[in-house]
Amino acid sequence: MLVVTGASGQLGRLVIASLLDSVPAGEIVAAVRDPAKVQDLAARGVQVRQADYDRPDTLAAAFAGADKVLLVSSNAVGQRVPQHRAVIDAAKAAGARLIAYTSLLHADTSPLPLAAEHKETEALLHASGVPFVLLRNGWYTENYLGAVEPALQHGALLGGAGTGRIASAARADYAAAAAAVLAARDDQAGKVYELAGDDAYTLAELAAEIARQSGRSLAYRDLPRHEYKAVLLQIGLPEGLAELVSGSDAGAAQGGLFDDGRQLSKLIGRPTTPLAASVATALE
Template identity: 70%
Template sequence: MIVVTGATGQLGRLVIDALLRTQPAAQIVAAVRSPDKAADLAARGVQVRKADYSQPETLDGAFAGAEKVLLISSSEVGQRASQHQAVIDAAKRADVALLAYTSLLHADSSPLALAHEHVQTEAALAASGLPVALLRNGWYTENYAQTIPSALEHGAVLGSAGDGRIASAARADYADAAAAVLVSAQPQAGRVYELAGDSAYTLAEFAAEIAVQSGKSVVYRDLPQADYRAALEQIGLPSPVADLLSDSDAGAAKGGLFDDGHALSQLIGRPTTPLAKVVQDQLALSGQ
């Protein structure tokens, strides 16, 4: 039995989809905060169980009978370490054969502030004695692609990544990697996967791709980190989100979102999704 936490999130749903291609639905558990939001998964035969990272008492029931657990990192920055510790403790009580965790690319040396709680979680996993696989995910291309409508409106992509190269991949690529680890017949305990896209780009190249595909003028405007943060707040993003995004861009300028090891494509057995395809999909979704 495979348990996927955060299964109604954007990544979690894609992991469930990937698992269903090879595994019986009855052997997959969608562990979710709000089971009513997983009715569609239940309709596909997936077991749906309540599991709230902030309510440790819900986790033992969610993990009952589990052989493998995928811990998808919490979206609540600042609370992740304690929330993840609760999941680790429950997985240990369940005596799972493998706990896979979605960490951050090169977490132990990353310049991104986002890495801090991932490093804490990786330390907690090491201390737990559980069989662990680390899925150190790079950036999702969708993180940038979702800004395309704004870029088209204003004729510019804003950021503070300088000439930093970003080896991102589509969210579905990372989901397929997680599923591959969970169903692998090869031992996965102790594996550390540095997962990133096959090719990399600068934000100037990202802006150029939008321009080519849309037929509109779009340029990249590189800003100091503080100015980019202020711009994000000005368009209505909460301060913590603006902090996260501006810091991540600054980290990208230092190489924090780059890797050329091709571990992701090797793991999923196919090339990662090209930037052009994600841009194309977003333009179609936006009606452009």
Template identity: 65%
Template sequence: MIVITGASGQLGRLVINILLKSVPAHEIIAAVRNPRKVDDLAALGVQVRQADYDQPETLVKAFQGANKLLLISSNAVGQRVPQHRAVIEAAKQVNIGLLAYTSILHADHSPLPLAVEHQATESLILASGIPAVLLRNGWYSENYLASIPAALQYGVLLGSAGDGRIASAACADYAAVAAAVLTGTDQAGRIYELAGDESYDLSEFAQAISQQSGKTVVYQNLPEPEFRAALIGAGLPESLATLLAESDVGASKGGLFDNSRQLSQLIGRPTLPIAVQIKTVLQ
């Protein structure tokens, strides 16, 4: 039995859809805060159980009978450590045989402020004694693809990443590797640094948008405070603007680059090229 936390989110849904190709639906548990959001999964035969990171008592009940668990990191930045601790403690209580955790690329020495909570979570997992595998996910291509409409509208792509190389991968690629690990063998104790096969800097990203759209887009590098202010001015919440600006600075320091190709090796195919993903957005 495999339980997926955060199953109503984009990554969780993708993982479950991939698992359904090789795992009977009744052996998959979708653990979600609001079960109504995954009625479609329940209709396929997936077990849907209510599980709230902020309500530890729901977690033990949700994890009963499972022997593998995918802990998809919470999106509540700043609250992740206590939330993840609750999941880890519940997993230990029900004797989970393998815990997979979606961490961050090179968590142990990443320059991204986001890494701090992932480092703390990895330490909690290690201290728990639960057999575990760390899926250190790099940047999601979707994070930059979301900026394409505004870049086309104004002819400028803003950022603070300088000439830092970004080896992003599609959410679907990260989902594929999670499913492969959950259905594989001999995974306990492994740490995977997961990133796209190709890398680019944001100037190259802007050039690719230009080439495929026929509209000129140039990259403008800004100091972190100016980029953050621009994001807030565009309507992003202050917390998200700060996260994106800080992450861009981290990218300028190499925090979003890895060329080990562990991701494509694990899924048995190349990762989806950024050019293909840009084309999809523009269609």
């Protein structure tokens, strides 16, 4: 039995879609806070169980019979550690043979502010005694492409990553990797996958690619971290999110989103989605 937490989210849904290519639906559990959001999966034969990271009492039933559990990291930044601890404890109590965790690229050395909670979660996994595998995900290309339309409207893509190279990949690439690890017949325990795109780019190069495909003028404007955060606050981002986004770009400027090991494409058995293809999708 393969349990995917956060299965109603963007990554979790893609993981289950990928699993369904090789695993019988009845052997997959979609563990979600609100089962009503994944009735389409239930209609395909996937087991749907309620699992709320903030309600540990829901996790025992959700993980009953679990052989492997994919812990998709929570999106509640600042609250992740207790939430992840609850999932790890429940998986251990259920007798799971493997926990796969979606961590952060080079979490142990990353300059990104996001790394702290991932490092703490990795420490919890080490202490749990449950066999585990780390899926240290790099950046989703989609993280930057959400800004395409407003950038084109203003003629500038704003950021604070300097000349840092970003080896991002499409969310679907990372989902395929998680599915491959869950469905693998060989033992995955103890493995650490540093997952990133085959190719890397600067934000200036991203702006140039958007301009090329859209036929519109677009320049990259690099800002100091405090100025970029101020802009994000001005356009309506909450304080915590503005700090996270500006801090992530600052980490990218230090090389925090770069890796050239190509472990992701090796794991999924195909090249990662090219930047040009992701930009084309964003411009549709």
